[in-house]
Amino acid sequence: VRPADFAYDLPEASIAQVPLDDRPSARLLVDIGDGIHHQTVYDLPALVGPGDVIVINDTRVLPARLHLTRATGGAVEVLLVERLAGTTTSETWEALVRPSRRITPGTVLQPESGLEVTVGEDLGEGRRLVRLDALDGVPAALDRYGEMPLPPYLSTVLDDPDRYQTVYANRPASAAAPTAGLHLTDYILDACRASGAGIERLELVVGLDTFR
Incomplete structure (x- = not known):
């Protein structure tokens, strides 16, 4: 099949x-x-x-779509697709990052104060490892900054x-x-x-x- x-x-x-x-x-x-x-x-x-x-x-469904910015002001979209590990205040995810090729490992992205997203290893096809850090807890930060992801159709x-x-x-x-x-x-x-x-x-x- x-x-x-x-x-x-x-x-x-x-x-x-x-x-x-x-x-x-x-x-x-x-x-x-x-x-x-x-x-x-x-x-x-x-x-x-x-x-x-x-x-x-x-x-x-998680509010897993994040619209973030680099220190240079460039816009980056991160779509969280699978939680791999973490604690309440720090989690590691597999994510789709756009534009992925322009983001070097170690780049820190932010929506506003309260959440940091550090882009890590390139997994191919736009997929990256990312680490989310939030003092008030990652779930609360996603509720505050995340959007409901919709499929492409x-x-x-x-x-x-x-x-x-x-x-x-x-x-x-x-x-x-x-x-x-x-x-x-x-x-x-x-x-x-x-x-x-x-x-x-x-x-x-x-x-x-x-x-x-």
């Missing part, structure tokens, strides 16, 4: 740019043996029952970042949302349980491949 086996044409006009305000009103394509039907996520509880299991990915910035989180998001770890889960609500999940279906949680961190 090759990735190319799953390639298909999808017109840009068919790609939703923002999650629906009414999450379960999203369309649902159903094929359960008697032909294909076009329904909505509101219909999901009626389609499941005893013996069925719905697996949800409860990863939470989305161009609309969300006024409310929580709209790009699932309702059951837990540990902040991902660079992008598990978008299929954006359509589920507590009401829909409770209704699926009432229909006899099981709900199982797992954490699958969404990382760099979303942005390739």
Whole structure:
């Protein structure tokens, strides 16, 4: 099986740019043996029952996109994709850095006072090791200075970042949302349980491949 086996044409006009305000009103394509039907996520509880299991990915999206500057004033964008090590006030990450080739190892980047990002080893393809240092804690600094990263097929910035989180998001770890889960609500999940279906949680961190 090759990735190319799953390639298909999808017109840009068919790609939703923002999650629906009414999450379960999203369309649902159903094929359960008697032909294909076009329904909505509101219909999901009626389609499941005893013996069925719905697996949800409860990863939470980090505000992992940072717009920083060098001492010379040049702009640099850092997208954190995987936490490798660290403490509350100092963390090492793999990140996408743009423009990567112009940044020498040891370069310190800042948004404002309170956070320093030191660019390290070049890992190729725009990937770098970076160290984040923040006296008030790295998570708090990311909340203050970071932006919600959107995959390249989305161009609309969300006024409310929580709209790009699932309702059951837990540990902040991902660079992008598990978008299929954006359509589920507590009401829909409770209704699926009432229909006899099981709900199982797992954490699958969404990382760099979303942005390739």
